[in-house]
Amino acid sequence: MSSSSGQPELNLHAMETEGANPASAQIDQMSALEIVQIMNAEDARVALAVQQELPQIARAVEESAKRLRQGGRLIYLGAGTSGRLGILDASECPPTFSTPPELVIGLIAGGPPAILKAVEGAEDNPEGGKADLQQLHLEARDVVVGIAASGRTPYVLGAVAYAREVGALTVGLACNSQTPLHSTVDIMIALVVGPEIVSGSTRLKAGTAQKMALNMLSTGVMILLGKTYGNQMVDVHASNYKLQRRASKIVQTIAGIEQEQADALLAQCDGETKTAIVVARAHVSPQEARQQLAAHQQVLRATLAALQAE
Missing domain, CATH: 1.10.8.1080 (Helicase, Ruva Protein; domain 3)
Incomplete structure (x- = not known):
């Protein structure tokens, strides 16, 4: 079923990230201390949600390392907060592990301007994700990680569908269960953290969960590639x-x-x-x-x- 805009019908009631959190139902009447206490209690659930997906994260680490050993790249792709988190993780790899900038790449719907300011409508264009990967000359040995808290962002879905056509390894990272992304990727990581304290504000628990998973993915890959000796970052790029x-x-x-x-x-x-x-x-x-x-x-x-x- 499609909406009048031509996009698949979006049923917000069926999405965990869009639910109403009973713990914060009266949050606008609470003190500052009570607000942060509720946020802290909800954040405590994030690590447990990530723990449930450790086997899938580990599989993504292993398969990604195999591709990078063959000369492939790790490419993150998302819209809004999800895109910015991918860019953040990618940007930290060169100084930490002395990787070339083209080894781990972050893409965001709307391009570089969207890093600092929302580019309206960019996430609704599935062809945009495909075009961004085409500009990188995507290859079968590459890894594409589609990051979308909702699990149904058109920009991400379009990119992942194209990546599969090319033969690249595809990994999905979402914060809802049974999303369109699940049926589109080779490896699905579903970090179901439940409703946010401000309904639908997925920069909160969902964003934290995504950051934790991305930390594990890039760090795990780099460790398997020999970028550490014990827990020492022996490939550190001493740039300052x-x-x-x-x-x-x-x-x-x-x-x-x-x-x-x-x-x-x-x-x-x-x-x-x-x-x-x-x-x-x-x-x-x-x-x-x-x-x-x-x-x-x-x-x-x-x-x-x-x-x-x-």
Whole structure:
């Protein structure tokens, strides 16, 4: 059934995110403390909703890592808050894991202007999502994550449908059960957090749940790709003073050396944390360290193990 606008009929009564939350029915008569107490209590439900979907999130992590090992990209796509959360997660990958900007990409309905200000109607255009992916020259080895709290945003549905045509892995991230997105993607993550304290304001619990899942997805993928050693971010891109100090601390910790020596090694290795660690632990040149890392798919633990076995 379609509405007069040509879009599928939207039954708000059937959507968990649009329900009326009884806990906040009188919220306009409450004190500031009571308001934030209710919000805090509702937010406590978010982690439980995410917990229910851990198997699906883990599957998305594993399958995405496989694609990225083959040269694929991780592409987030959404409208409004959902789109902004994808862009936020994508933008944090280069400084944290030294990934090239084109490896993890965030797209939003309406383009860059929509990051700061709503672009009316952009989310209602399924062809817009398809066009944005076409501009990226989407390939079968890529991963497309459609983010839509409602699970029925036309921009997202159009993009995901096109991604499946291309053969890309498709992942859905929604906060309602049994949505159109469920039947469109390869892996569905449904974070059902229930009604918001302000009905329909999905920047609240739904947004928090989406952020948690995206944290797990990108971080899990990067860990599987060897971007950490233990819990140390050994691929950190030292682009500012804080990150330079962090890189030095990581080299000190893993190589068992003092700060002065770690700083000198990082300078010698062009700021490459992994390279500096291999030089310190295996007593090789920076060039040899880079060659060894490349031979072991940039996985530091495997590189050190191989060098120590020689």
